[in-house]
Amino acid sequence: MSEMSGLIAEAEEKAGSKGCPQVQVNEYKENENIAYTSLRPIQITTLRKKAKVYLYPFSLSNSRLDLFKFSKSLVENNSSKSVVHKKTDRKKTWRKVLTSKMKALSSKAESLLLKPSLETYTESTKLDHKSTSDSVTPSVDMESSDEDSAAGLDDFSGLSPYERKRMRNIRENAKFFASLQLAESAARLRGMIKKSVPPELKRKRPKKKETEIGCRRSMRLLKVDPLGVSLPASPTQPALVEEENPLLPPGPLEMIPENQDDSSKLFKASLKTWAEMSQTSNGKTKKGLSSIKSYKANLSGMVISEATVRKVTKGAISSVALHPSEVRTLVAAGSKFGQIGLWDLTQQGEDGIYVFHPHSRHVSCLSFSPTNPAHLLSLSYDGTLRCGDFSSAVFEEVYRNETNSLSSFDFLDNASSLLVGHWDGHLSLVDRRTPGTSYEKFFSSTSEKIRTVHVHPLSRQYFITAGLRDVHIFDARFLKSKGSQPLISLTEHSKSIASAYFSPVTGNRVVTTCADCKLRVFDSSSISSQLPLLSTIRHNTFTGRWLMRFQAVWDPKQEDCFIIGSMAHPRRVEVFHETGKNVHSFEGECLASVCSLSVMHPTRYILAGGNSSGKLHVFMHQETSVIG
Structure with missing residues (x-):
């Protein structure tokens, strides 16, 4: 530290004799209450041809010494902030001396940070009993600093075998990725992507073929036989369209x-x-x-059979x-x-x-x-x-x-x-x-x-x-x-x-x-x-x-009852009283469809109902006499 101070003093005297501004160095005074103290260069600025170096204390307790195990990249990042800006051509000799001394100081600080926690703690304890000048600036030659940087990570004897192997792997991986030339490949890919792409043309939908046969279409509608052969066109089809609603001639x-x-x-x-x-x-x-009682009894005697069900028309009744x-x-x-x-x-x-x-x-x-x-x-x-x-x-x-x-x-x-x-x-x-x-x-x-x-x-x-x-x-x-x-x-x-x-x-x-x-x-x-x-x-x-x-x-025979078809199952025709009560339901095995329209005989107990397929269903008594 005394040697560095002497060099700085000599540089200042020479600069002063030649008109150069003086360089002020702030020294950190040791605090005895802190377990470990180290020096870290924070900022070096040159204002009006004056170089200033600011140092601040950095301390850790004994329980957090492991946090000092930083990688060399972090130390280099922090040390890069301590670069001295270039001076004028007239002051080259002074600038070289000052730069070399600062590099030696930063290299020593990096070596201290990369040492194991126990050695760092021991060295910090020894430095507490020395003077401020001895603890702050250890004597480091410029040649030794250059040798340490050239030796690489393997020359750090203070690192454990695991950490040395880890640093060696990091260095080898860096060399491997550098040999891959990923940056050049990425540049080539970006150039390929930026090439102009011709605009896409709208896709033209194919026209649906009129003769295309669907998988679920009826063969009858397609006019083909079961073997797939097309049937000849029916000559009577136009006549059917014309005769769908023909107007019959007037008169009888x-x-x-x-x-x-x-x-x-x-x-x-x-x-x-x-x-x-x-x-x-x-x-x-x-x-x-x-009476309602007699009326219900007569309705119960009406039955339907196969002989009283017939198809009488072509379409719905x-x-x-x-x-x-x-x-x-x-x-x-x-x-x-x-x-x-x-x-x-x-x-x-x-x-x-x-x-x-x-x-x-x-x-x-x-x-x-x-x-x-x-x-x-x-x-x-x-x-x-x-x-x-x-x-x-x-x-x-x-x-x-x-x-x-x-x-x-x-x-x-x-x-x-x-x-x-x-x-x-x-x-x-x-x-x-x-x-x-x-x-x-x-x-x-x-x-x-x-x-x-x-x-x-x-x-x-x-x-x-x-x-x-x-x-x-x-x-x-x-x-x-x-x-x-x-x-x-x-x-x-x-x-x-x-x-x-x-x-x-x-x-x-x-x-x-x-x-x-x-x-x-x-x-x-x-x-x-x-x-x-x-x-x-x-x-x-x-x-x-x-x-x-x-x-x-x-019902023409009963003033207060009426008949109507039903959608209920089993199929039926229902008779209701004017009050809303159900009087009777006509059902039977032969009635298997909905009778939409029904009519009762004016004097006999006969009911006729028609469905939408042209069938008539008749309910009547089996005997010829009418129940009174």
Whole structure:
């Protein structure tokens, strides 16, 4: 330390004699309370041609001596901060002396930091008993400092064998990675990445081949046979498209069955029998209605068998009617393709089924005339209303409207006049007594649609219509050509209404069928401003698109009970009381489908229901006598 101080003094004298500024060195005074003290150069600055060296004490307690085991890289990083900046060319000799002395000091400090903790602690203890000048600056020659730096890490005798091996591995790894030339490889990769890449062109989707065959497509739709060979085009296909909704010519049509020969003696005999059948007076109605107990007993005796199930039409059955005869059982069914099927259950097998085609579209309403049961009136969506006369074997045209589609009809004034409803909400009053063509009066109503029309059984001037979401009661005497207003409107329905009918005997009740899965019964005993709601019955009326909609119809023999189809399993037809109680359910092994539309015989215990495949299901007593 004394030697270094002498060199610095001599340099200052020479610099002073030559006009150089003096260099101040701050010395650290030893603190006796610290276990170990070492010197570390912190900052060397040159301000106005004066070099200053700042030293600060660094101490560790005995318990933390192991923290001194730093790598050489850390010491070099700290020692690099003690580099003396270059001076002017005139002071080269002084600068070399000062730089060499500072390098010797930093090299000695690094060697002290890399020694083991025990030796460092021993040396620090010895330095505590020396003077400040001896402990701070040990004599180190410039040549020894150069030899230590050139010797490498293996010349540190103070390191343990493990640390020497570790330092050797670090040095060898550094040389190995330097030989790999990773920096040059990274530069080449960056150059490759930065090369301009041509923009990607949008991929053109291949056009779907029209002749491509899907794995799940029907072979029938593809028009190929099971072997995969294409079938020849059917020459009748264009004709089928044209004849989907053909408009039949006006005027009468001959009653010719499609499924049998018109010259058949059996068919001619059947026509004669049907023409001679007359309606028997309804003695049950005159004597009074049966009690609920007796009514349930009679319903329980009605059964279905294979002999009472037949397919009578090609498409779905859209309307059903029962002949009022008490001698023979004749059921009429209208289909969605304009057919009318007649089934005489008195005849055995398929001989009693006759199919006619008087219409081109849905036959939505069928009814035997109340004054002449030999007349079967039918109404279709094609805008025609015809009367099938069994005595003349002709379907006469009663009413024709090619502009508006017809929905339903009912009789007025002993069946001499008809009230016809249109899908667009209009009404027509047709008089059948007009020779040649029927006389028509056209009326408009506030209804957006009319699905069903039903006349009051006693007060024939009143009739009820079921529309889109409204039920109206009109007075036929006050109909106008424009803007006919209803007397009463039933607004309790939230969805479209399928039907609305008065009770058959007195008309004191009205039953409606709505798409909100509810059946409602109203009190119509007094036609006033509003009809009170008597009961609401939860019933599944959601039939879907492939089934005909349910319609609740009254039993003509029982004023307070009505019949409706059901979606429940097993399949059934249900009978409800006006209070909402279930009176009876018609079930059987032969009833395996949903009967959307049903009708009861006016005097006998016979029920006929039609499904959407063209089949009729008949429930009746096995014996011929009627239970009283």
